Amino acid sequence: MDIKKNFLSLQLKADDFIPATEEEKQSLVIMRESVGFWKDGLRRLVKNKVAMVSLVFIVIIMFFSFVVPSFYPYSYEQQQKGAENLFPMKYSANELQRIEEGEKVFPHFLGTDKLGRDYAVRVMVGSRISLTVGLVAAVIILVIGSLYGSIAAFFGGWVDIIMMRIVDIIYTIPDVLLIVLLSFALKAPLKALSATQGFKWIGVVGPNLVSIFIVFALLYWVGMARIVRSQVLVLRESEYVTAARALGANNSRIVRKHLLTNCIGTLIVTTTLQIPSSIFTESYLSFLGLGVAVPLPSLGSLASSAINGMNTYPYLLIAPAVLISLIILSFNLFGDGLRDAFDPKMKK
Amino acid sequence: MSEHLVDIKNERLSFFTPAGEVKALNDVSLYLEDGEVLGIVGESGSGKSVTSYSIMGITADPGRIIGGTVEFNGHHIEKLSEKEMRKIRGKEVSMIFQDPMTSLNPVYTIGNQIEEAILLHTDKSKAEARERAVELLRLVGINEPEKRIKQYPHELSGGMRQRVMIAIALACEPKLLIADEPTTALDVTIQAQILELIMELKEKLGMAVILITHDLGIVSSMCDRIAVMYAGKVIECGSTDDIFYTPKHEYTRGLLRSVPRLDEKESQRLVAIEGTPVDMLNPPAGCPFAPRCPKCMKICLREMPPYTYFSDIHYSACWLNQKEEFENAGKEES
Amino acid sequence: MAKYIIKRLLLAVITVFVVATLTFFLMNAVPGGPYEAEKSISPTAKAALEAKFGLDQPLFKQYLTYLKNILHGDFGPSLKQRGRNVNDIIMTKFPVSAKIGGISVAVALIVGIPLGCISALNRGKASDSTIIVLATIGIAVPSFVVCSLSMYLFGVKLRWLPTVGLTTWKNYIMPVFALSFYPSAYITRLMRSSMLDVLGQDYMRTARAKGVSQFVSLFKHALRNAILPIVTYVGPMMAYTLTGSFIIEKVFTIPGLGGEFVSSIQNRDYMMIMGTTIFLATLMVFMTFIVDIVYKIIDPRINLK
Numbered sequence A: 001m002d003i004k005k006n007f008l009s010l011q012l013k014a015d016d017f018i019p020a021t022e023e024e025k026q027s028l029v030i031m032r033e034s035v036g037f038w039k040d041g042l043r044r045l046v047k048n049k050v051a052m053v054s055l056v057f058i059v060i061i062m063f064f065s066f067v068v069p070s071f072y073p074y075s076y077e078q079q080q081k082g083a084e085n086l087f088p089m090k091y092s093a094n095e096l097q098r099i100e101e102g103e104k105v106f107p108h109f110l111g112t113d114k115l116g117r118d119y120a121v122r123v124m125v126g127s128r129i130s131l132t133v134g135l136v137a138a139v140i141i142l143v144i145g146s147l148y149g150s151i152a153a154f155f156g157g158w159v160d161i162i163m164m165r166i167v168d169i170i171y172t173i174p175d176v177l178l179i180v181l182l183s184f185a186l187k188a189p190l191k192a193l194s195a196t197q198g199f200k201w202i203g204v205v206g207p208n209l210v211s212i213f214i215v216f217a218l219l220y221w222v223g224m225a226r227i228v229r230s231q232v233l234v235l236r237e238s239e240y241v242t243a244a245r246a247l248g249a250n251n252s253r254i255v256r257k258h259l260l261t262n263c264i265g266t267l268i269v270t271t272t273l274q275i276p277s278s279i280f281t282e283s284y285l286s287f288l289g290l291g292v293a294v295p296l297p298s299l300g301s302l303a304s305s306a307i308n309g310m311n312t313y314p315y316l317l318i319a320p321a322v323l324i325s326l327i328i329l330s331f332n333l334f335g336d337g338l339r340d341a342f343d344p345k346m347k348k
Numbered sequence B: 001m002s003e004h005l006v007d008i009k010n011e012r013l014s015f016f017t018p019a020g021e022v023k024a025l026n027d028v029s030l031y032l033e034d035g036e037v038l039g040i041v042g043e044s045g046s047g048k049s050v051t052s053y054s055i056m057g058i059t060a061d062p063g064r065i066i067g068g069t070v071e072f073n074g075h076h077i078e079k080l081s082e083k084e085m086r087k088i089r090g091k092e093v094s095m096i097f098q099d100p101m102t103s104l105n106p107v108y109t110i111g112n113q114i115e116e117a118i119l120l121h122t123d124k125s126k127a128e129a130r131e132r133a134v135e136l137l138r139l140v141g142i143n144e145p146e147k148r149i150k151q152y153p154h155e156l157s158g159g160m161r162q163r164v165m166i167a168i169a170l171a172c173e174p175k176l177l178i179a180d181e182p183t184t185a186l187d188v189t190i191q192a193q194i195l196e197l198i199m200e201l202k203e204k205l206g207m208a209v210i211l212i213t214h215d216l217g218i219v220s221s222m223c224d225r226i227a228v229m230y231a232g233k234v235i236e237c238g239s240t241d242d243i244f245y246t247p248k249h250e251y252t253r254g255l256l257r258s259v260p261r262l263d264e265k266e267s268q269r270l271v272a273i274e275g276t277p278v279d280m281l282n283p284p285a286g287c288p289f290a291p292r293c294p295k296c297m298k299i300c301l302r303e304m305p306p307y308t309y310f311s312d313i314h315y316s317a318c319w320l321n322q323k324e325e326f327e328n329a330g331k332e333e334s
Numbered sequence C: 001m002a003k004y005i006i007k008r009l010l011l012a013v014i015t016v017f018v019v020a021t022l023t024f025f026l027m028n029a030v031p032g033g034p035y036e037a038e039k040s041i042s043p044t045a046k047a048a049l050e051a052k053f054g055l056d057q058p059l060f061k062q063y064l065t066y067l068k069n070i071l072h073g074d075f076g077p078s079l080k081q082r083g084r085n086v087n088d089i090i091m092t093k094f095p096v097s098a099k100i101g102g103i104s105v106a107v108a109l110i111v112g113i114p115l116g117c118i119s120a121l122n123r124g125k126a127s128d129s130t131i132i133v134l135a136t137i138g139i140a141v142p143s144f145v146v147c148s149l150s151m152y153l154f155g156v157k158l159r160w161l162p163t164v165g166l167t168t169w170k171n172y173i174m175p176v177f178a179l180s181f182y183p184s185a186y187i188t189r190l191m192r193s194s195m196l197d198v199l200g201q202d203y204m205r206t207a208r209a210k211g212v213s214q215f216v217s218l219f220k221h222a223l224r225n226a227i228l229p230i231v232t233y234v235g236p237m238m239a240y241t242l243t244g245s246f247i248i249e250k251v252f253t254i255p256g257l258g259g260e261f262v263s264s265i266q267n268r269d270y271m272m273i274m275g276t277t278i279f280l281a282t283l284m285v286f287m288t289f290i291v292d293i294v295y296k297i298i299d300p301r302i303n304l305k
Helices: A002-005 A022-028 A039-046 A049-073 A093-100 A120-155 A157-172 A175-195 A200-205 A205-221 A221-237 A241-244 A250-286 A299-306 A316-343 B046-058 B082-088 B110-122 B127-137 B157-171 B188-205 B216-222 B242-243 B250-257 B296-302 B317-331 C003-027 C043-052 C060-070 C084-119 C124-138 C143-157 C169-197 C202-210 C214-226 C228-241 C245-253 C255-267 C270-298
Strands: B005-017 B021-030 B037-041 B064-070 B093-094 B176-180 B208-212 B223-229 B235-238 B305-307 B315-317
Touching: A022 B157, A039 A316, A049 A120, A049 A316, A120 A221, A120 A250, A120 A299, A120 A316, A157 A221, A157 C003, A157 C270, A175 A205, A175 C255, A205 A221, A221 A241, A221 A250, A221 B093, A241 A250, A250 A299, A250 A316, A250 B188, A250 C143, A250 C245, A299 C143, A316 C043, A316 C124, A316 C143, A316 C169, B005 C214, B021 B037, B021 B046, B021 B064, B021 B235, B021 C003, B037 B046, B037 B216, B037 C214, B046 B064, B046 B093, B046 B176, B046 B208, B093 B157, B093 C202, B110 B127, B110 B157, B110 B305, B110 C202, B127 B157, B157 B188, B157 C202, B176 B188, B188 B216, B188 C214, B208 B216, B216 B242, B223 B250, B235 B242, B235 B250, B305 B317, B315 C060, C003 C060, C003 C270, C084 C124, C084 C169, C084 C214, C084 C228, C084 C255, C084 C270, C143 C169, C143 C245, C169 C214, C169 C228, C169 C245, C202 C214, C214 C228, C228 C270, C245 C255, C255 C270
Parallel strands: B037 B208, B037 B223, B093 B176, B176 B208
Antiparallel strands: B005 B021, B005 B064, B223 B235, B235 B315, B305 B315
16 A cells, blocks of 8 residues: 555554644744844854954953053153163162062063163053054044045035045055154144143143044045945945835934944944054054154054164064064954954855 | 656755754655756745756755765766766756846856857867857847857846856757746846747757746746745645646645636735745754644644655645545545 | 046046145145254355255245146256256166065065965865965064064074175065065955955856866956956055055165155155155056056956046
């Protein structure tokens, strides 16, 4: 018989052919829990080991550069007579004598520089400057770039054409030229400003650092503006926006609900990736001698001044050079992780 | 060696994704005779494209055949190396795809892309290949082929491009043409033309055709036999008449009810199949359609139904059919 | 096509003109002048010098004179390097920078494109991860770090390579390495993502269905599509690289245009600044133009209007 062949060892009972209840049927439907955009992205991000290691590293660096120097026994500008050009973990004659006397002397982990300043704390403060530049610049760029880009895309037509032409021209002018000219131009007004009440901080961070920020604000938003513009252009033409409009959504709802939520992934990612590139540029400028004012160190200026003595004191060069590479690397890796997790269009 | 042109037996194929093993094909068996037109019908993700891709040996990357055999024209596809497979692809079996807009390489002329297929599988010279390409374009109904041959894909309309795709597929007169939803992306008027063209060329060249579609209207007019797939299984297979007039699976019935018909009264409403397809990451133990089936029984949730044969070519996997036989057997015994 | 080229050339001239104008007025708007820093100079000598170079004229008149001169291809005399004019300086310094830059661009392409392809083709495998890590390090390490560390390691410690000058081919190794470091890594990343994108396209499946071998499928069908973003990147990158990097020229003491440019800005050598800026802008605009033409050749869909 046919049935026997088909059934093999299976034993069938008449009960089996009773209709199943709705509950029984539903129990089989395994619905995968629906996860929101942020939760889903966060979960992917946490799973990404490289990104998490980078994040931990960034936090550690931040701790060392923002918190540790405040209670470190040496300060970045404190010059110790007789302790010039010490090798790492070595003590000056004066300090050795104090150790003899039973006093505890905090070691110079990275030695001292030619003015007798503790190098470890200088490197820490240097990375504080680099990080500050990176973070502040990224925010400036985010605000200006996204505003400029979205205005250009939103209005379109000749507004767009003119605004993007301006971007092209800023792109074409060599940035070193603008930076140098701006820092010359800004020197006097900033100095005057720092004398007035409420702007004293300019004197502390140094007019050069402030002019670096202004340079970033004036120049480096163009990349961001282009990205945001193309993003908004694509979104504006996308079918779900048309659909939302057809359903009667007004402009502000479309901007809030559709454009913003769809752009935000790209914005976060681009901003994160902007941080290392700003750090990069600051170190480059410091290397050129256009960066922060002495005695304030930045990683770039530390490396730059160490180059001449690198035959004898290579660690003075290697420490800031390696540190800045690691900082940029971890921001890049973390940014890549963010992109993989949050930008659905870049997901592969 | 099988007497069929295509003979797939108990094929199992899985995609090994980071999220887990997606069992795309579960025990698929199908065959196809020389010169026959087989329609494969099913919703997205039912495995119809995956089945036909595995005949071509172009299963996408994390996918692997993990069981069963796939025989085509005397070749054991699952055992062939990539190099051996290349000699068969485009020569003995060809394929046209769903979206003609993206299926042609935008940076080469259509002549170049047709000639490529000819030069790969024959020892024709370049000039001969060009001649053949012009001939093929004429065959697929493109006017001024000498001029068209120098054009780029973006200069042609969608229907034209699909004709070019057909010309590429037919370059070496294959024994089997697989058409993967060839008209889904086209205008309705163009759809009919392309289908007519495929049928006409099939007669002319005597090849077999596998037509993959979710459009029942297309299969009814073109196919000799139809296989209905659901969740990586062939749940019913039979002649076109079998499927349309005596469907034996609830899913097939559901599909038919969801198609508008001219011979019914206007007041007749179209019935959609309720529910959503199964999660292929964790397929259920029983019949995959059970949770959506209006006549679901207890056993359906527990055991995979076996095939019931209604004729040599008409069979279906549904416990309802088994129920009838079970009851009949019971009567006979008593 | 001819119409397009004419249109582009016109646009190029306008862009260069705008850049020149902006630079000119920006430069002059900044307080101080070319002879400000020189303490030793007497007011009369300063006035004489300014008269000689026409700096005592009203700004707008200076501007017009300058424009007239560049139309004749004359960038004027250097204000700081006595007796030399800007054309001479550019013509002697540019070839030095361009040679190193050209080799570096070639190295970056030769390294970046194959690595990116290998990475994309082996996606998810060990070789892919290795290449990604290397490329990410490559874009993370600033060029002055590459310069100074390689200088320290190969030049000072191991003494394998000469550290100064450009006399033998060995002298080129370190500057080229340092200069091509970032672009190689960037091109690798760009190539990988664009290759992955192309490999997922429908026409790659069509090629496979035709029976095309992997080799042909990669080189004929994928590469030509995937190379487009690289072309876009390489255009401006080439302009910057050819004109020289200040840092690399400083560290390796190479007499190139990059170093000349930065020192001219610091010295306020107006003529030099204008000359090099216009030169760079022209090169930049020219490269973008070349990129568009190459784009058109590679991708027939691009409609040049």
